[in-house]
Amino acid sequence: xxxxxxxxxxxxxxxxxxxxxxxxxxxxxxxxxxxxxxxxxxxxxxxxxxxxxxxxxxxxxxxxxxxxxxxxxxxxxxxxxxxxxxxxxxxxxxxxxxxxxxxxxxxxxxxxxxxxxxxxxxxxxxxxxxxxxxxxxxxxxxxxxxxxxxxxxxxxxxxxxxxxxxxxxxxxxxxxxxxxxxxxxxxxxxx
Numbered sequence: 001x002x003x004x005x006x007x008x009x010x011x012x013x014x015x016x017x018x019x020x021x022x023x024x025x026x027x028x029x030x031x032x033x034x035x036x037x038x039x040x041x042x043x044x045x046x047x048x049x050x051x052x053x054x055x056x057x058x059x060x061x062x063x064x065x066x067x068x069x070x071x072x073x074x075x076x077x078x079x080x081x082x083x084x085x086x087x088x089x090x091x092x093x094x095x096x097x098x099x100x101x102x103x104x105x106x107x108x109x110x111x112x113x114x115x116x117x118x119x120x121x122x123x124x125x126x127x128x129x130x131x132x133x134x135x136x137x138x139x140x141x142x143x144x145x146x147x148x149x150x151x152x153x154x155x156x157x158x159x160x161x162x163x164x165x166x167x168x169x170x171x172x173x174x175x176x177x178x179x180x181x182x183x184x185x186x187x188x189x190x191x
Contacts, residue, residue: 008069008076010043010050016080017047023084033084035061039071040083102135103147109133110148 012020020037023029042057044050054072058065075083098106109129114121123141130136130144
């Protein structure tokens with residue numbers, strides 16, 4: 001990784017360094033942004049307090065060395081602002097195929113009796129039924145599987161139910177409330 005360190009040198013201007021130092025002192029800024037600012041400050045070759053090796057920076061900020069190299073590369077290629085901000089997801093703003101209403105209808109279908117000649121619903125049958133009822137235009141088996149995975153529904157099991165499993169005191173026989181008390185203290189005191 002020594003080649004990457006030499007290839008992507010961080011040289012901050014006085015204004016950029018002052019801005020990054022101000023970010024590291026702010027309390028209303030996210031942790032990731034502060035961490036990236038600290039990485040750039042520590043990697044700055046143009047400052048006497050900078051010029052640390054990637055492994056030293058990684059130890060100091062609590063990241064792996066490869067992530068430090070990536071932040072250094074992003075700074076050299078894009079500048080300070082894009083390096084500090086997190087990139088938006090590529091699927092941001094894309095509507096989900098199965099929203100809450102469609103998932104509820106899917107669960108209702110999955111809990112109903114399967115079509116004639118079938119013992120249980122398959123993922124493909126559920127996809128076809130969702131399209132036939134015009135709940136969605138198109139849906140893949142994986143989307144249906146992930147929606148059903150959120151529930152405790154298991155196609156083909158004899159006790160298939162779409163209700164989530166109960167977890168807690170009342171759901172297990174191991175939990176009992178004891179009303180008996182001990183007459184003697186369980187620990188002896190030594191005086």
